[in-house]
Amino acid sequence: MTQKYATSDIATLFPNLMDIKDAALRDKVAVVWNEALTTGCGGKGWTFDEIRAIPFTLLAGKIDLRFVEHLNSCCKQCIAITKVLGEVFGSRVPVNLDYLIAGSLLADVGKMLEFDKSATGGVIKGHYGDMLRHPFSGVALCYKHGIPPEVMHIVATHSHEGDKVERTIESWIFHHADFIDFDIAKLLGKKSQ
Ligand SMILES: [Fe+2]
Numbered sequence: 001m002t003q004k005y006a007t008s009d010i011a012t013l014f015p016n017l018m019d020i021k022d023a024a025l026r027d028k029v030a031v032v033w034n035e036a037l038t039t040g041c042g043g044k045g046w047t048f049d050e051i052r053a054i055p056f057t058l059l060a061g062k063i064d065l066r067f068v069e070h071l072n073s074c075c076k077q078c079i080a081i082t083k084v085l086g087e088v089f090g091s092r093v094p095v096n097l098d099y100l101i102a103g104s105l106l107a108d109v110g111k112m113l114e115f116d117k118s119a120t121g122g123v124i125k126g127h128y129g130d131m132l133r134h135p136f137s138g139v140a141l142c143y144k145h146g147i148p149p150e151v152m153h154i155v156a157t158h159s160h161e162g163d164k165v166e167r168t169i170e171s172w173i174f175h176h177a178d179f180i181d182f183d184i185a186k187l188l189g190k191k192s193q
Contacts, residue, residue, distance in 0.1 A: 005034045013048065013068055016075040020101050029102050031145045032109055040112030042126050054115065054123050056185050063188045067111070070181050075104040077177035085173075093169065096150065100170040103154025106142055107174060110134030110155075113141075135161045 007030035011017045014033075020026040038045045054067040082095045111134045116126025128137070138155040147155075154171045156162065158178055167175060 003031060003034050004038050006030065010034065013051070014071060014075065014105050016072065016079065016101055017105060019079065020098050022098050025098055025102055025148070025151075028145050028147055029105055032106060032141050032147065035145070036109045036112035036141055040115070042116040042128065044117070046112060051112070057182065058115075058123065058125060062192045063185055065181075065185055065188070067108070070185075071105060071108060073181055074107075074174065074177045075101060077180065078104045078173050081173050081177065095169055095173065099148065099150045099154070100173060102147070102151045103158070103170060104174050104177070106138060106147065106151065106155050107158040107178065108134055108138070109141060110136065110138030113137045133159075133161070135159055 007017065007027050010030040010033045017026060017029060020029065037048075037051065040046055041050075052066065052068050056063065056065040056067050056070040078100050079097070082097050082100060085093045085095060110132075111129075114125060114129030114132070114134045114137065115123050116128070118124045132140075135156050135158065139152050142152045142155055150168065150170070153168055154174050157165045157167050157171045158174050162171065162175065
């Protein structure tokens with residue numbers, strides 16, 4: 001397929017994409033996002049404005065946190081955690097930051113397929129999402145575009161699907177960053193009801 005969005009376009013949504021040092025990996029992450037944005041939403045695709053407006057989670061109540069913000073928050077948390085671990089433990093806790101950034105930016109890419117729009121324009125879980133949660137569709141998209149297994153591991157295991165899997169260090173870091181945001185969102189959602 002032709003690429004509608006270049007790496008620099010995807011980086012306007014997720015600026016930390018440019019922190020991936022391996023240019024080939026950086027471009028592959030953008031290609032995966034390009035496909036998810038152009039083929040998601042039940043085949044209708046998503047505009048940048050539409051995905052910027054998607055709420056962080058459909059599972060919490062009325063909260064003013066957005067999906068794109070959540071991805072950026074988790075990615076920045078992963079970078080900060082890696083810095084702290086490096087400062088304190090040095091090479092005894094090895095973290096591949098390129099894999100971690102790529103995994104954090106791809107963990108929820110499958111949500112572009114999981115979500116659809118309702119007749120009134122709201123974001124809902126579509127039939128695709130009922131059949132395949134985003135860790136599965138995310139890995140499928142990643143595999144298609146040659147994302148390394150270390151990164152697909154983060155996508156596959158980041159949520160509860162990974163609870164029975166021996167997570168890598170990078171996957172543990174992302175998993176906890178993800179749930180910092182998610183648990184806070186749930187609490188704010190509860191308070192807003
Ligand atoms: Fe997720």
